[in-house]
Amino acid sequence: MVSVAQALPDTDDAPRTARGARIDAQHVSHGFVQKQGALQVLDDVSVQVEPGEFVALLGPSGCGKSTLLRLVAGLEAPVQGRITQDGSDIAQPDPSRIVVFQDPTLFPWRTVRDNVALGLQARKVPRDQHARIDEALKLVGLTEFAQSYPHQLSGGMAQRAALARALVNDPQLLILDEPLGKLDSLTRLSMQGEILKLWQRAGFSVLLVTHDVEEALFLANRVIVFSPRPARVVAEIPVDLPYPRHRADPQFVQLRQQALSHLGLPDSL
Numbered sequence: 001m002v003s004v005a006q007a008l009p010d011t012d013d014a015p016r017t018a019r020g021a022r023i024d025a026q027h028v029s030h031g032f033v034q035k036q037g038a039l040q041v042l043d044d045v046s047v048q049v050e051p052g053e054f055v056a057l058l059g060p061s062g063c064g065k066s067t068l069l070r071l072v073a074g075l076e077a078p079v080q081g082r083i084t085q086d087g088s089d090i091a092q093p094d095p096s097r098i099v100v101f102q103d104p105t106l107f108p109w110r111t112v113r114d115n116v117a118l119g120l121q122a123r124k125v126p127r128d129q130h131a132r133i134d135e136a137l138k139l140v141g142l143t144e145f146a147q148s149y150p151h152q153l154s155g156g157m158a159q160r161a162a163l164a165r166a167l168v169n170d171p172q173l174l175i176l177d178e179p180l181g182k183l184d185s186l187t188r189l190s191m192q193g194e195i196l197k198l199w200q201r202a203g204f205s206v207l208l209v210t211h212d213v214e215e216a217l218f219l220a221n222r223v224i225v226f227s228p229r230p231a232r233v234v235a236e237i238p239v240d241l242p243y244p245r246h247r248a249d250p251q252f253v254q255l256r257q258q259a260l261s262h263l264g265l266p267d268s269l
């Protein structure tokens, strides 16, 4: 397997903090009570993310991927099993774990800069530390749009603003729930490259949910494939390819076929 250290580029002289969280979900089962009755969503799921690792979750629609992300974020507690961050139980949301959703959910009446500042303001971080906002805006290439309003941004720019809002909190785990799902395919490809650079530069761990097999293989050190609901882990695919990856690389194509076959899909897709 390509280690995270090997994966990082030598060309970037920006300091790397390497403070990625270790996440350990052990034998997690979860479900909901709906009008129709009990709905089991996760069935004995064990997933680990090593410090600085990029892990992608793939699985059929509705199988329970976002539910697992919500549990890791601390938004809900699992019915059974245990989820820890660096050995401590995850009991509630924490700024060290930041979720970026499909919808950037920026406040329309606040400028990009003020949207990015939200987390720091909520945590009453002193103003003299707000230089981080400008750093985060620079990292996502939005410096020139700091004073713009969300309606003045393209979809990709809005999602970059949402990423900056996450980065300003200096997360140890970035939880990405289909963050590029609503973008057109060209913007999506370029944002994949940007996410890769941000991860390589910052050293946080990433847990990504995506429906896109190629996106998972382009970005992740390891891809975990879930069964249809209730989700069980059906495969763990180490992606031992150096970055940047090439979709036409025969090994990439082979991994793609492997992932599709675990999903029960034909490899002609």
Ligand SMILES: Nc1ncnc2c1ncn2[C@@H]1O[C@H](COP(=O)(O)OP(=O)(O)OP(=O)(O)O)[C@@H](O)[C@H]1O
Residues within 6 Å of the ligand: 032, 033, 034, 039, 041, 059, 060, 061, 062, 063, 064, 065, 066, 067, 068, 229
């Ligand atoms: N709060 C909730 N209350 C009741 N049912 C829920 C709740 N959250 C999720 N579910 C149900 O749990 C199942 C799994 O949902 P989840 O969003 O985790 O799936 P997913 O794999 O992320 O789906 P998709 O890929 O389509 O986004 C679905 O059937 C959904 O209706």
